[in-house]
Amino acid sequence: MSELARVALAGNPNTGKSTLFNRLTGAQVRVGNYPGVTVELTTAELALASSRALLVDLPGSYSLTARSREEQVAVQALLGLDGSPRPQLAVCCVDATNLSRNLYFVLQAQELGLRVVVALTMVDEAGADAPDSEALARVLDCPVVPVVARTGQGIAELKRCIERVLADSGPVEPRLRFEPSERLQRCIEQVKTSLPEAWPRSDGLALWALMSIGDGDELEVPATVRATVERALPDADAACALDDECVQGRYRFIDEHVRWMARPTRARAMSERVDRVLVHPVFGFGVFLLVNALIFQALFAWSEPVMDVIESAFSVLSEVVQPVFGDNVWSELVADGLIAGVGSVVVFLPQILLLFFCIGLMEDSGYMARVAYLMDRIMKSMGLHGRAFVPMLSGFACAVPAIMATRTMERQRDRLLTMMVVPLMTCSARLPVYTLIIGALFSPAARFFGVSVPSLLMIGMYLFSVGIALAAAWVLSKTLLPATGSALILELPPYRLPRLGDVSRMMWRRASAFLREAGTVILACSVALWFLLNFPREPRPLPTQDASTARAVSKSERLNHSYGARLGHLIEPVIAPLGFDWKIGVGIIGAFAAREVFVATMGVVYAASDDADEENESLRDKLRSERRPDGRVAYTPLVGLSLMVFFALACQCVSTLAVVRRETHSWRWPIFLFAYMTSLAWLASCAIYQGGKLLGFG
Numbered sequence: 245m246s247e248l249a250r251v252a253l254a255g256n257p258n259t260g261k262s263t264l265f266n267r268l269t270g271a272q273v274r275v276g277n278y279p280g281v282t283v284e285l286t287t288a289e290l291a292l293a294s295s296r297a298l299l300v301d302l303p304g305s306y307s308l309t310a311r312s313r314e315e316q317v318a319v320q321a322l323l324g325l326d327g328s329p330r331p332q333l334a335v336c337c338v339d340a341t342n343l344s345r346n347l348y349f350v351l352q353a354q355e356l357g358l359r360v361v362v363a364l365t366m367v368d369e370a371g372a373d374a375p376d377s378e379a380l381a382r383v384l385d386c387p388v389v390p391v392v393a394r395t396g397q398g399i400a401e402l403k404r405c406i407e408r409v410l411a412d413s414g415p416v417e418p419r420l421r422f423e424p425s426e427r428l429q430r431c432i433e434q435v436k437t438s439l440p441e442a443w444p445r446s447d448g449l450a451l452w453a454l455m456s457i458g459d460g461d462e463l464e465v466p467a468t469v470r471a472t473v474e475r476a477l478p479d480a481d482a483a484c485a486l487d488d489e490c491v492q493g494r495y496r497f498i499d500e501h502v503r504w505m506a507r508p509t510r511a512r513a514m515s516e517r518v519d520r521v522l523v524h525p526v527f528g529f530g531v532f533l534l535v536n537a538l539i540f541q542a543l544f545a546w547s548e549p550v551m552d553v554i555e556s557a558f559s560v561l562s563e564v565v566q567p568v569f570g571d572n573v574w575s576e577l578v579a580d581g582l583i584a585g586v587g588s589v590v591v592f593l594p595q596i597l598l599l600f601f602c603i604g605l606m607e608d609s610g611y612m613a614r615v616a617y618l619m620d621r622i623m624k625s626m627g628l629h630g631r632a633f634v635p636m637l638s639g640f641a642c643a644v645p646a647i648m649a650t651r652t653m654e655r656q657r658d659r660l661l662t663m664m665v666v667p668l669m670t671c672s673a674r675l676p677v678y679t680l681i682i683g684a685l686f687s688p689a690a691r692f693f694g695v696s697v698p699s700l701l702m703i704g705m706y707l708f709s710v711g712i713a714l715a716a717a718w719v720l721s722k723t724l725l726p727a728t729g730s731a732l733i734l735e736l737p738p739y740r741l742p743r744l745g746d747v748s749r750m751m752w753r754r755a756s757a758f759l760r761e762a763g764t765v766i767l768a769c770s771v772a773l774w775f776l777l778n779f780p781r782e783p784r785p786l787p788t789q790d791a792s793t794a795r796a797v798s799k800s801e802r803l804n805h806s807y808g809a810r811l812g813h814l815i816e817p818v819i820a821p822l823g824f825d826w827k828i829g830v831g832i833i834g835a836f837a838a839r840e841v842f843v844a845t846m847g848v849v850y851a852a853s854d855d856a857d858e859e860n861e862s863l864r865d866k867l868r869s870e871r872r873p874d875g876r877v878a879y880t881p882l883v884g885l886s887l888m889v890f891f892a893l894a895c896q897c898v899s900t901l902a903v904v905r906r907e908t909h910s911w912r913w914p915i916f917l918f919a920y921m922t923s924l925a926w927l928a929s930c931a932i933y934q935g936g937k938l939l940g941f942g
Contacts, residue, residue, distance in 0.1 A: 248298040249410050250329055251290060252322055254353065255337030256346050257304030258613075258737040260365040263746075264337060264393040265301040268403070285321060292407045300331065308352040309487070310456040319456065322358060325465065333409055334358045335402075340370040340390070341738060344498050350384060351494050355448030357418030361405055362388040368395070369738065375502075383501045394743060418448030422493030428486050431476040438472040455487055515610075515738040522614050523736075525621070532615060536706070539602045541699045547594035548688075554594070555862050558587030577774055584847040586767055590759070595679055596672055597751055603640065604747035610737045612637065617736060626714040627721025629653060632662040636713065639669030640706075643900045647907055661717060661725045663907065664917055667900050668713040670706050670892065673839035677891050678705055680843050684864035685884040701888075709892055716924075769841045773834055773848045776808035803849075822890060822926065823883040823933040825872070835896045842891070882941045886933040893925035 253268075255261050265271060269288035290299040302321055303314030310316040317326075324330035334353050338346040353360050362381075367374045367390045374390065381388040387405045391398035424432065424447075435450040443449055457465060457473045477483040521527050562579045569575035606612045616633040623632060632653065639646040646666045650659040670678075682698045690697035803809060811833065812826030819829050827849050834845035843863070850866045870878040895901065901914040908914075 247329075248289070248296055249333070250300060250331040251297045251406060251410070252300045252302055252331040252334045252358075253337070254302045254318060254322065254334050254349070255304065255363075256306055256339070256342075256349055259304070259337040259339045259346060260393050261304060261337045262301060264363060264365065264391065265299065267393045267396060267399055269299055285317065290403075290406070292403055292410075295407065295410075297406070297410065305349065307349060308356065308452065308456075319452070322353070322356060332359065333361060333406065335361050335363050335406065337363050337365050340364050340367045340374045343375055344495075344503060347384075347498050347502060348494055350386075351421050351497065352452075354384075354386070355418055355420055356452060357416050357444055357446055357448060359409055359412075359416050360384075360386045361402070361409055362386060363402055364388055364390045365393060368392045368397070369740070380502065418444060418446035420447050420451065420493075421497040422490075424451075424493070425489060428489055431486065434476050435469065435472050438466075438468045440466055440469070451490065455483075455490060515736070518739060519614065519736065522611070523617050525618075528614070528618050532618065535606075535611075536703055537695065537699070539599070541696065542602070543595050543598055543699070543702065545696075547598055550594040551591050554591045555587075558583055558591070559862070561587075573778075576778065577771070580774060580778075580848060582767065582770060582774075584770075584850075586770060586844065587847065593755065593759070596675060597755055599672065599675065600751050601747060604750045605742045608740070608742035608747055610739045613736050622714065623717075626718040627725075628661060628665075628714070628717045629655070629658040632658065632717075635662050635666050636669055636710075639666045639671060642671050642673070643667045643669070643897065644903045647900070647903050650907070657725050660908065660913065661720055663904055663913070664720055664725075664920075665713040665717045667895055667897070667917065667921065668709055668716060668893065670709040671839070673897070674705075674891055676840045676843045677835075678702060678888055680846070680864065680867075681884040681888055684867040685879055685881050705888055705892060708889075712893065712924075716920075769834055769838075770844050770848055773808060773830070773845050776811070777803055777806045777830070777848060779807060780805065808849075821934065822929040823880075823886045824890075825878060828887065832890075832894075832896070835891075836898060838899070839891060839896050842896075880941075882933060882936040885936070886929045889932050890925045890929040893921055893928055895921035 253261055253265050265286070265288070268290055271286070271288040285303075286301040288299055288301075290297045300321060302318040305315045305318045307315060308319045308322070310319045320326040321328065322331065322334060336350045336353055338350060350360060350362060362384065364375070364377055364380070377388040377390050387409065389398055389402045389405050391402055393399070428451075431454055432447050432450045435453050436445050436447070439445060439449060439453070453465070453469055453473055454476065457470050477486070522531055562583045565583065566575050566579050569578060603612075606615075616637070619633050623629070632650075635646045635650045637646075643666055646669070647663050650662045650666070653659045653662065678701075682701050686698050686701060688696055688698055692700055808830050809826060812829040815829045815833070816824075816826045819832070824832075827846070830849055831842045831845040835842035846867075847863050850863060850870075867879045872878050895918045901918060904914040904917055905911060
């Protein structure tokens with residue numbers, strides 16, 4: 245069987261590239277309306293009329309001068325530097341509403357000697373202002389196919405065009421679209437002599453090497469080429485001068501041949517009017533805070549009834565299962581370990597789904613790019629690059645993919661600094677912990693300026709995480725990772741109606757990942773914790789006690805003498821200044837597997853300590869009624885606030901530490917991350933609790 249032809253799908257961010265990939269192949273790649281979503285390569289089979297091809301979705305890149313990580317990944321795939329075959333064809337997505345900006349990438353692809361087909365996207369948004377595809381094809385000397393990926397318009401024609409171009413086996417000569425100066429031409433000729441035998445001796449490839457190798461240190465190119473480039477460009481000023489000449493030359497060609505087609509569209513004109521408010525340094529932040537307030541108000545108001553239903557369902561399930569196994573250790577394992585542990589976490593699925601639905605709407609509409617623009621000024625003042633916003637935003641979902649998203653950043657220093665602060669962002673694993681504590685200890689009827697106190701607390705925890713992350717970045721940028729600032733180049737896409745299908749698929753992926761974790765990690769942790777909290781089985785009840793009293797005494801005393809309790813009592817002196825007892829200590833230990841395991845652990849702890857008349861109470865009810873040995877309420881609002889601050893700052897996630905180790909190729913940074921976050925969490929939580937007691941809130 246012959247190898248499939250390789251087709252690369254490339255272009256700028258926000259051109260509908262991933263949506264087109266999904267439409268062509270039937271895959272379900274995540275679609276986002278800001279740069280940095282696609283960092284790695286995604287491949288899928290492309291079915292053509294009489295053949296098949298392998299379609300490769302490259303990271304969205306503004307150019308092929310390989311300086312940023314996504315540009316490096318894209319150009320390595322296009323040139324075959326990543327070990328895979330060089331593609332026979334590049335399908336370049338060009339936004340019809342932003343023609344001049346997008347054609348720069350197309351010219352660079354042609355300079356590299358690639359066969360190019362232009363997929364002219366967003367023609368529905370451009371409407372009557374869309375450029376003439378036939379005239380554009382004559383200027384570029386390559387096929388141009390108008391498409392609307394969301395509806396499928398033009399997809400069949402694009403597939404036919406791809407098949408026709410793949411059938412043409414004639415050579416393609418790389419060419420420049422501008423006349424280089426004498427100095428640039430001398431450099432090009434010098435580099436051409438060092439190109440590998442497998443590469444064409446072309447001006448385009450030599451020019452790419454000149455403009456890329458100095459900054460693209462991770463590029464796998466022959467040492468002879470790198471050495472020749474360094475001799476041709478002995479200093480940064482020379483490199484900048486030639487870089488400016490190339491950029492101006494390409495845009496001069498675009499201005500002379502294409503600019504008359506690139507008319508401003510109504511969609512962009514409308515977006516610019518809306519942006520006068522949404523990216524305003526004052527009004528923009530006000531709108532952003534208002535949007536977040538509405539989201540978190542909805543998290544409690546809309547999800548509470550569904551959460552009550554789930555809690556009741558697991559309670560009924562526990563009652564149904566117990567008679568099946570009888571009154572023995574297996575009944576307790578299933579009811580108090582499996583059902584109580586997993587159920588106490590799954591109950592928060594409605595809130596997680598609702599949160600990701602709202603984030604998906606903001607991403608798909610283009611609003612998230614505006615938030616990145618708003619945050620850039622603040623982030624630069626804290627030593628962070630503006631591109632760090634995308635990983636930090638992803639950190640609201642999970643720190644693991646957020647840390648991997650730092651690959652879009654050009655400088656290793658910026659990547660390290662961002663990795664050190666991303667775990668401080670409030671990830672979805674913290675949401676069940678916050679919801680449990682807020683729902684148990686703060687009345688939903690309480691209002692502050694008309695907004696419920698639980699909603700304000702949830703907003704406060706998210707803002708607290710952002711503030712602490714920025715403060716930590718400022719400290720680290722002044723101490724361990726100092727560097728001069730660099731500018732953020734960010735394209736603001738036009739506003740678009742969110743695609744509910746894409747948002748729903750994203751929600752389903754998140755829900756599936758959450759449920760898989762509940763069915764594996766949380767399930768395993770719940771079973772392990774049940775054994776720790778129920779063994780050894782001694783002390784036994786006295787023979788004179790009746791059955792109901794014997795069972796209650798047995799469970800309570802068994803918990804107090806269990807291995808888990810011994811472990812909790814061992815660390816209790818360390819966490820007592822934070823307002824935590826040994827039961828919370830057991831929960832903190834369990835949460836190292838995953839933060840949400842804390843909720844499952846507390847569910848198992850209180851299931852193991854249930855008296856007969858308390859077994860049907862929810863975990864939130866049990867926390868409200870818990871008493872210390874001296875009769876005082878165990879979980880006060882002050883203790884709850886201290887606990888939330890601890891979880892907001894502590895690095896209790898083994899997966900996060902593992903991915904930092906993989907990305908940095910060193911144990912130094914994950915060890916430092918764990919040490920500084922845990923210390924910060926203890927100090928902040930202690931200050932909250934002890935300060936609150938001094939003010940009379942204990």
